[in-house]
Amino acid sequence: MSSYDLIVIGAGPGGYVCAIRAAQLGLKVACVEGRETLGGTCLNVGCIPSKALLHASHMYHEAAHNFTRMGLMGDRPSIDWTVMQGYKAETVETNTKGIEFLFKKNKIDWIKGWAEITAPGKVKVGDDTHEAKNIVIATGSEPAPLKGVEVDNASGVIVDSTGALTLPGVPESMVVIGAGVIGLELGSVYARLGTKVTVIEYLDAITPGMDAEVQKQFQKILKKQGMEFVMGAAVQSATAKRGKATLSYKLRKDDSEKEMSADVVLLATGRRPYVEGLGLDKLGVEMTERGQVKIDDHWQTNVKGIYAIGDAVPGLMLAHKAEDEGMAAAEVIAGKSGHVNYNVIPGVIYTSPEVANVGLTEAAAKETGRKIKTAKFPFMGNARAKAMFQGDGFVKMVVDADTDRVLGCHIIGPNAGEMIHEVCVAMEFGASAEDIALTCHAHPTTSEAVREAALACGDGAIHV
Numbered sequence: 001m002s003s004y005d006l007i008v009i010g011a012g013p014g015g016y017v018c019a020i021r022a023a024q025l026g027l028k029v030a031c032v033e034g035r036e037t038l039g040g041t042c043l044n045v046g047c048i049p050s051k052a053l054l055h056a057s058h059m060y061h062e063a064a065h066n067f068t069r070m071g072l073m074g075d076r077p078s079i080d081w082t083v084m085q086g087y088k089a090e091t092v093e094t095n096t097k098g099i100e101f102l103f104k105k106n107k108i109d110w111i112k113g114w115a116e117i118t119a120p121g122k123v124k125v126g127d128d129t130h131e132a133k134n135i136v137i138a139t140g141s142e143p144a145p146l147k148g149v150e151v152d153n154a155s156g157v158i159v160d161s162t163g164a165l166t167l168p169g170v171p172e173s174m175v176v177i178g179a180g181v182i183g184l185e186l187g188s189v190y191a192r193l194g195t196k197v198t199v200i201e202y203l204d205a206i207t208p209g210m211d212a213e214v215q216k217q218f219q220k221i222l223k224k225q226g227m228e229f230v231m232g233a234a235v236q237s238a239t240a241k242r243g244k245a246t247l248s249y250k251l252r253k254d255d256s257e258k259e260m261s262a263d264v265v266l267l268a269t270g271r272r273p274y275v276e277g278l279g280l281d282k283l284g285v286e287m288t289e290r291g292q293v294k295i296d297d298h299w300q301t302n303v304k305g306i307y308a309i310g311d312a313v314p315g316l317m318l319a320h321k322a323e324d325e326g327m328a329a330a331e332v333i334a335g336k337s338g339h340v341n342y343n344v345i346p347g348v349i350y351t352s353p354e355v356a357n358v359g360l361t362e363a364a365a366k367e368t369g370r371k372i373k374t375a376k377f378p379f380m381g382n383a384r385a386k387a388m389f390q391g392d393g394f395v396k397m398v399v400d401a402d403t404d405r406v407l408g409c410h411i412i413g414p415n416a417g418e419m420i421h422e423v424c425v426a427m428e429f430g431a432s433a434e435d436i437a438l439t440c441h442a443h444p445t446t447s448e449a450v451r452e453a454a455l456a457c458g459d460g461a462i463h464v
C-alpha cells in the first residue's frame with residue numbers, strides 16, 4: 001500500500017492536468033487510469049483522432065475542389081483508408097506518449113487499472129488499496145444511449161463516435177443522428193471523403209445553444225457542401241441487417257413516420273457522465289438528476305477530501321473546461337485559490353469553415369435585461385479569407401450598449417478557432433469593443449475581421 005497527498009482517478013484532460021499541476025505545487029501524486037494509454041476520451045477517441053481525420057479529409061477536399069482554381073493541376077489524390085487510419089493512430093500515440101513523459105518528468109505515479117473509492121482517503125485498484133489525503137474524480141463521460149438504437153462499434157454499421165473513428169472503410173452513405181458537435185464534425189469528415197451524409201435532428205436548428213444567426217449560416221454552408229438535413233425529427237429505431245442499417249423516425253410537425261437506410265448510422269445525441277464502479281453510492285456522494293457528481297465552488301463533493309472535475313460534473317463537456325477545473329482543483333488542494341471563469345470558455349467546431357464562440361449569444365444577452373448592441377463583419381470583406389475561398393462567414397460581436405463592454409463573440413469562418421482567443425483575452429480584461437477596435441491588427445490576417453466587427457460596434461467597419 002502506498003500513500004499520497006492526492007490520487008486522481010482518470011487520466012483525461014481533466015485528470016492528467018490536475019495531476020501535473022498538483023505535482024508542480026509539491027504534492028505527492030498518483031493518477032489511476034483504466035485504459036491502456038493516458039489522455040482519456042480526448043486523446044484516445046475524441047478531440048485528437050477526430051481532428052486528425054478532419055485535417056486529412058479537409059486536405060483531400062481542398063485538393064479535389066480548390067487546387068485547380070489556384071493553378072495546381074494534376075491528378076486528384078485517392079484515399080488510402082488504411083494509411084489515413086495509420087496517420088490518425090500515430091497522431092494519437094505521439095500525444096498519449098507525451099503525457100507518459102510528462103508524468104515521469106513530474107514524478108507522478110501512473111497506477112494502471114480501474115479504481116474504486118472504498119472509503120474517504122482509500123482507493124482500491126485491483127488487489128491493492130492506496131491511501132490519499134485527497135481524491136479527485138476525473139472519470140469523464142461516455143456516449144449516451146438512445147432507446148431503439150443498438151450501437152455495435154465492432155460491426156461498423158450502427159456506431160457511436162468511437163466506432164465512427166475506426167470504420168472499416170469510407171461508407172457510401174451515412175445517417176447521423178443529432179446535429180451537435182460530434183455529428184457535424186464526423187459527418188463532415190465522411191462527407192468530404194465522398195460519403196452521402198444525412199443528418200437527422202430532433203430540434204429545428206442545428207448546434208443547440210449557439211447564436212441563431214450562426215446556426216442558420218452554418219447549416220446553409222454545410223448544405224452547400226452536400227450534407228443533407230432532416231430537421232424536427234425524432235429517431236424511433238435503427239436496426240442492422242446484412243451490413244446495412246434501417247432507421248425510422250417521426251416528423252414532429254405531423255407525427256408522420258418515415259424510414260431511411262444507410263451503410264452506417266452514427267449515433268451522436270450527446271454524452272453522459274461515467275462514474276461506474278467508483279462506489280459513489282456507498283460513499284454517499286451526492287449526484288445531480290442528470291447523473292453528474294455534485295460539487296461546490298471549490299470542486300469538492302459533499303464528502304470532505306473527495307473532489308470532482310471535467311465531464312463527470314455539471315457544465316460544458318469540453319476538454320479545456322476539464323483542464324481548467326483540473327488546474328484549479330489542484331491549486332485548492334495545495335492550499336492556493338484556484339479559479340475558473342465559466343463566463344469565458346470558448347467553444348469551437350472544427351469543420352470547414354470553423355465555428356467558434358465565447359460568452360453570451362444575442363438571445364442570452366437580451367434575456368439578462370441589459371441594453372445590448374450587436375455588429376457583424378462578413379469575411380467577404382476580408383482579403384485573406386477570400387484568397388482561401390472562405391468568404392462565406394462572419395464575425396458577430398455582442399456588446400453592452402451602455403458600457404461598450406464585450407459580452408460575447410460568434411465567428412463562422414477560416415481560423416475561427418484561433419481567432420476567438422483574442423476576444424477571450426479581451427473579455428477576461430473586461431475590455432470594450434472600442435479597445436479591440438483601437439488595437440492594431442496585422443494585415444492581411446483573418447483576425448482583422450474581429451477588429452472590423454469591433455469597429456462596427458462604433459463608427460463603422462472600413463471594408464464593408
Ligand SMILES: Cc1cc2nc3c(=O)[nH]c(=O)nc-3n(C[C@H](O)[C@H](O)[C@H](O)COP(=O)(O)OP(=O)(O)OC[C@H]3O[C@@H](n4cnc5c(N)ncnc54)[C@H](O)[C@@H]3O)c2cc1C
Nearest residue numbers: 010012013014034040041046047115140310311317318319
Ligand atoms: C469524438 C469526440 C470529439 C471531441 N472533440 C473535442 C474537441 O475538439 N474539443 C474539446 O474541447 N472537447 C472535445 N471532446 C470532448 C472531450 O473529449 C471531453 O470533454 C474531455 O475528454 C473530458 O475530459 P475528462 O478528463 O473529464 O474525461 P475523459 O477524457 O473522458 O477521461 C476520463 C478517463 O477516466 C478513465 N476512468 C474512468 N473511470 C475510471 C476508473 N474507475 N478508474 C480508472 N480510470 C477511470 C477513463 O478510462 C478515461 O480515460 C470530444 C469528444 C468526443 C467523443
Ligand SMILES: NC(=O)c1ccc[n+]([C@@H]2O[C@H](COP(=O)([O-])OP(=O)(O)OC[C@H]3O[C@@H](n4cnc5c(N)ncnc54)[C@H](O)[C@@H]3O)[C@@H](O)[C@H]2O)c1
Nearest residue numbers: 178179180181182183200201202235268269270271317348
Ligand atoms: N469541437 C468540440 O469541442 C467537440 C467535439 C466533439 C464533441 N464535443 C463534446 O461532446 C459532447 C457530446 O457531443 P454530441 O454532438 O454527441 O452532443 P450535443 O449535445 O452537442 O448534440 C446532440 C444533438 O442531438 C440531438 N438529438 C438528441 N436526441 C435526438 C433524437 N432522438 N433524434 C434526433 N436528434 C436528437 C440534440 O438536439 C442535439 O442537437 C458535447 O458536449 C460536446 O461539447 C466537443
